[in-house]
Amino acid sequence: MISRKKDDFFERFAIRAATIDELLSDAFEASPGQKADADAAARRLSAWCRSCASGDWTLFSRRLARDGLTFDQVLPRLSTVRRNPDVPLPWWVSDAQWIEGALRSRVNDGIIELLHAAGEPQPFEHLLAPVVESAQKLLWSRLPEGAARNLTETGVASLDYSLAQRLSDLFAPALHKCFVSSMAEDAEGPGSAAPAADRTHASSTRYNQFVAEMRDNGLRRLFETKPVLLRLIASVTRQWIETTREFITRLQADLPRIREQLLGMPAESPVTHVAGGLGDLHNFGRSVQLVHFADGSRILYKPKDLRLDSLWAGVVERLNASAPPIDLRAARVLAGEGYGWSEFIDYFECSDPRGFESFFRRAGAWLCLYHIFVGTDMHEENMLAASDHPVPIDLEMILQGAGTGDGIAETHAFELAGRRIADSVLMTGLLPSYARSPENMVFGHGGLLNHQNQTTGPYWENINTDSMKRLQNKKIEIGFNNIPSFDGEQARLGDFIDALVAGYEAYAVFLSQYKATIGGRVLFDAFAGLPTRTVLRPTRFYFLLLERLKDHRNMTDGAEWSAHLDFVARLMDWDKPADPLWPLLKAERAALAELNVPHFVSPTDGDEIADASGILTRTGAQPGLDRARARFAKFDSEEVAWQCEVVRLSTSTVLRSDGNRGRPAGPVPSPALTEIG
Secondary structure, X not given: OHHHHHHXXXXXXXXXXXXXXXXXXXXXXXXXXXXXXXXXXXXXXXXHHHHHHOOOHHHHHHHHHHOOOOHHHHHHHOOOEEEOOOOOOOHHHHHHHHHHHHHOOOOXXXXXXXXXXXXXXXXXXXXXXXXXXXXXXXXXXXXXXXXHHHEOHHHHHHHHHHHHHHHHHHHHHHHHHHHHHHHHHHHHOOOOOOOHHHHOOOOOHHHHHHHHHHHHHHHHHHHHHOHHHHHHHHHHHHHHHHHHHHHHHHHHHHHHHHHHHHHOOOOOXXXXXXXXXXXXXEOOOEOOEEXXXXXXXXXXXXXXXXXXXXXXXXXXXXHHOOOOOOOOOOOOEEEOOOOEEEEOOOOEOOOOOOHHHHHHHHHHHHHHHHHHOOOOOOOOOOEEEEOOEEEXXXXXXXXXXXXXXXXXXXXXXHHHHHHHHHOOHHHHOOOOEEEEOOOOOEEEEOOOOOOEEEEEEEEEEOOOOOOOEEEEEEEEEEEOOOXXXXXOEEOOHHHOHHHHHHHHHHHHHHHHHHHHHHOOHHHHHHHOOOEEEEOOOOHHHHHHHHHHHOOHHHOOOHHHHHHHHHHHHHHOOOOOOOOOOOHHHHHHHHHHHOOOOOOEEEEOOOOEEEOOOOOEEEOOOXXXXXXXXXXXXXXXXXHHHHHHHHHHHHOOOOOOOOOOOOOOOOOOOOHHHHHHO
């Protein structure tokens, strides 16, 4: 009887946690329904219309038509459906079955000790630890022989901890709501007064009872009301298993070359810690990780194509060997097939204050080189100050393509102005720019700005005790290591604008002479055919949308939850009959459904945009390699003078050490960002 109930639960779960895209696929078929089902279909359709078309049913009809759909086709699939028996169950259903079983298991004290060896306790870890333990067993059962020798026990613990942390971030808010409700029911019941000793912050008596109750029947009840939560737990766990297996396998294969070519480490030194979460999750849970070795060495693992980075380091090396006025430093990389390892660049102070001027002269040279290579996104997180050397630490957005415009005469002047800006040094991301947050706070961006931005976020008090609380709006200071310092004092861009401009001018003259000597094509030819990242939406847009998707209050119905995924349709081009980027909308929804930031790449010499699964479209954009060659070809003294003037104008509002500052207005955020925030 228990087995039958469990089977019934997962049959319902496979339907109730399905997304709209899945319900419209061959995996499901419509079946006759009752009035309640028609009401559910209307509710789901209304949620979808609100999300993608702001409740505009005429626009929503156009949105459906772009996918070849009509209301008559969609409504039955949003009503009563059954699974197509010829289509296998999705992987997340199979994973949810063993995960739900693990959640009901008693915790092993050994796994808790292992997690605490790697980091601070996580909320409700006593429920989640059995999932971590089961996932760890699945991971190691399919790893190559000898892989374990490359990691110490604490190294393994750090990998496990990353899963525990992600699961807790996702699961703990829903569990805490159940915990608070349970405590309230106890307080209202007869004879419920707890002994005084049990009402202290240190007491965990009621917490332990709650964990036991959830293992018994509480979790099943929770997942009945929030099926999407169980689906996302399964997704996060599967992502960790696959990406961690991939990391350990690659580490084993590449360690000899890493030690020889990047670390100069003659003796074997095992991995003692792996720090994840260094950046957004892409392509089914992949992200940058910082790997610590026993001898103190560190290296970055990057699960993306690093051939651009490798070639870039080679270009910088050749330029440094050609008697430039300013020497530059690039991170050394070891590129594999679709991934690679990068030198870890550490932040450290200048040896004396004169290093500040050297830093900004080098920053001017980088600005020139990035401008020539049509680079963007060199903001504060992608530039690091290693003494008097600014070092770029992410090269994925050089050789960026550009659109061709719509050809409408009335917008021609606007297009020309926009193109002039797009062809200026402003687009590199190194210079200051300003924006306004949803809280109406002006904040700065730029690889050369001093940043001590402040944000807010939820936090926990008295974790895993009877008085555990989840609080909001804790102020978090965000510091960056992009500006040099001496004796604890940071340099300010406003004091070194002349050095920045001088560095740009000197390196521009050098590159012009270099071009005359070797020809412009030599600088770029090796980059042909390589993938470079294309960003379709602001990362903040994706971040805010992901926060909505992770809110357990939205997880009662898979179709309604997935309607939020189509919010991106609002940003498509509705002024034309078709949008060349429309095919990528499905890829965006698929990535967001896995709580990942969508990731797209384009070849440096083509106009295609694709995601990792192969969804592809052509845009007619000018390839980045063509833009770089054209930009370098017309790089003369007049162009250099204009770009220098842009530098001076763009830095006119930054803070100087004497306290003088302009008042940047900051653009108003887009309506989509405002509403989603």
